[in-house]
Amino acid sequence: MSETFDRKKIIWTCRRGMLELDVILIPFAEQHFEHLSDEDKQLFVELLEQADPDLFNWIMGYGMPVEAKWHSLIEHIRKVMKVS
Template sequence: MDADEAEIRKLRWRCRRGMRELDRLLERWLDLEWRQSPTSQREAFLRLLDSEDDRIWRWFLAQEAPVDVEIAALVDQIRTLPH
């Protein structure tokens, strides 16, 4: 297993939030976008994963907006990914 695959496996574990809908949103972005994403977007994803689950969920439901503009853009992107 190469280093990139090992990192993705660790990230997949961090995407497991205990709420199936949230898990799927985060894992879908990881599967579809992580490999080709620029460093700044990857860093925003890591900050997103460091956030509290209930806050992340409110961001995806558009009940709140992240203060971090890069996370806000990422949440918008994740919302529009194909299912």
């Protein structure tokens, strides 16, 4: 069963107030969210619930979350948004 996600709400949630995250998360949500599987969409929504310093570290490649379920999604974000 396909889950319905509120695209506008997700994009709004990507506005973190931390420029480094905003310039990655907002374009990712606008350009790539709709192409994710329903499972990855749900993981992205859960990822957005995490603290800004953690998200920053993970997306910039300074570490990975303890929960392995987000690893491939974070790597995908880093790849498509060309975060090195």
